[in-house]
Amino acid sequence: MKVRASTLKEYDFCPRAIYLRDVLEVKPRASPEQTRGLLGHAVRKELALRQPKIIKDAEKAEQIKPLLIEEFDSILEDVPFIYREKLGDKDYEDYMEVIRSEIDREIDAVSDKLRYMLSELGREKVIEQLTPWKVEYSLRSDNLKLSGRIDKIMKEKTFIPIEIKTGAVGDGIWEGDRLQVCAYAMLLEDKFDCFIPYGFVEYTRVGEQRPVLNTEQLRRRVIDTRDSIIRIIEGELPEISKTEKKCRVCGYREECYKI
Structure with a gap:
């Protein structure tokens, strides 16, 4: 089983949505x-x-x-x-x-x-x-049990993964975005046998690229989140989110409260 890097971000938003989509195969109702x-x-x-x-x-x-x-x-x-x-x-x-x-x-x-x-x-x-070295570049790793498609990769002394985000911009970087970019860096490291110290999140609305440092702590959170997702896909049911604002915009809302 391989976990998509984008699913790490989804887990940060709501683990239960992953259960509804991947286990129960519920199709979200988009507003x-x-x-x-x-x-x-x-x-x-x-x-x-x-x-x-x-x-x-x-x-x-x-x-x-x-x-x-x-x-x-x-x-x-x-x-x-x-x-x-x-x-x-x-x-x-x-x-x-x-x-x-x-x-x-x-x-x-x-x-x-x-x-x-x-x-x-x-x-x-x-x-x-x-000009990127590659765009929408797909990677899979048996070692990491991860897969993903990277929006842009720049190539300088090493590879630099860049995730393009077009939504609302906060003061820093959302945790889910950090996890996703770090996972991309780890996938590139595994494929090309190199060390990638950082990547970027590119926020198109403000024209900024904000760095994500691939620290040991962040790498550990990627692995821990991956393992939590695998447990969900294998049948573990997460609790309902305690953040009402998330529930209001969720396409799984109606089905979520029925289980």
Whole structure:
């Protein structure tokens, strides 16, 4: 059995949801807000992955914002085909106006950041810094009993895993995000026989990459969380979350209280 790195984050949110999905095979009921969040995530992630192309195409700094808008429009057309499995039967068009309005406001911040990088570093250096070694790179490890698909990997002296997050941003890094990035680093270490001291969480809404230090304590929490998830999948039923706010937004809410 291999635990997905993304499931470590899900465990941090609510272990019981894993039981409902993986043991009882309950399909979550997505609210309109959750569906909009899913689509917004897909669009923001695609825009983040296309930034190197935008810098290559921009002959002058003033062209960055128009190119971002052009790429954004292209993404809105492409997302239903790229993320067909995730979207399922959800009506994409119902959410486009709100998503467009949200991301239109964020494009200014992304444009300002790219223009600043261009003025400080020059085109070639910016392209080098923004261009990943691999994107959506899948890994599995029998040794770690983990698997995952990494959004971006940069390659410098070592490999640097980067997880793209498009939702709300706190003051630091959510614990679930730390676990996920550290698990990716451990998977890369196992495959390439190297040491990876850190990775990043990239928060697209604020244009920031925040470092995750892969300490011994964090690595131990990854292993402990993995083992807890395996016990759940083998039939151990976790308690109901004591955080009412989590329950209000959970697609498993109705089924959860019945068991």
